[in-house]
Amino acid sequence: MFSCGQGNKGKEMEEIIQQELALTHNYTHRPVFGAQVNKSGCKLILEIEGAQDYRFTDNRGESMMFPLNLLLLNAGKKTAIIKVYPRDGEEYLTMYANANITFYRAEDKDTHLQDYRKIGEFTLPQGLAEKKLPYYEARISFDADVPFTYDKELAKARDLRQIPDIEKKIVSKYEQLRQLCVEYKKIELYKELVHSSGKFYNVLYNNTYDEIKKNSENTMGIVQNDPRIVNRELLPIENYTIQYYSDGKIIALWQKNLRPMLYIKARIKNNEGEERDFEGGDSLFLYMPEGSNELKVW
Secondary structure, three states: OOOOOHHHHHHHHHHHHHHHHHOOOOOOOOEEEEEEEEEEEOEEEEEEEEOOEEEEEEOOEEEEEHHHEEEEEEOOEEEEEEEEEEOOOOOOOOOEEEEEEEEEEOOOOOHHHHOOOOEEEEEEEOHHHOOOOOOOOEEEEEEEEEOOHHHHHHHHHHHHHHHHHHHHHHHHHHHHHHHHHOOOOHHHHHOOOOOHHHHHHHHHOOHHHHHHHHOOOOOOHHHOOOOOOEEEEOOOOOOOOEEEHHOEEEEEEEOOOEEOOOOEEEEOOOOOOOOOEEEEEOOEEEEOOOOOOOOEEE
């Protein structure tokens, strides 16, 4: 039997799902762009020029097929900026740094993986250790024919570089969202993320009620109340760097080690009750819509 509180939360969650669904479109042309990222012995940032970035900042090896649609604003010629950094505790890229990214395009979201077409590739050159490089950058260009046009919304958004006290405003917003995570206020957090979640579903062509409802719990892992996680601590919003994106229309805070500012450190128990260190974070990009004085989650 559900309490009134549980019933209200269910109603609120249903309203959030409907709001997210309203932000999606039924496209007949649904191309998918992906980046198979493999890296070890380094950190790696994948950025689309004029948009945002995605970060692979674990000191260990990482491998994943990243859905590049998440970083695309619109159709046109795109430039992927690949930034490679040393691991924590290393001043320069070492002989152990390896990175490869293969870019793909698929005709539709239901296209089988074996039918994805390769459209570009990057491999970190060998022999960089002798050059004592603290950073390496490369660029790969490709054409994107996606149907969405988020550049139009950003064109109307306010230039955050011109906002007085922008640092104070962004820190305040991060503090607000951090506190929601500390207190496990998932519904309140989901309300803050409606625009971001709606955009996420739309660019991946997940535009049905069932698809959105199925994924509605898979948002911002640092707010999940997992009983296996103990000694949970969210980092304070301090010792950060500020980065602007999209010609000053989007802003984000990052730790100085390149990781997200909304970040948890904890211990996690396995099925046998043994504990190990656990940490991770969620990236958070903010913007200020046209006619608003308040930062929103992009």
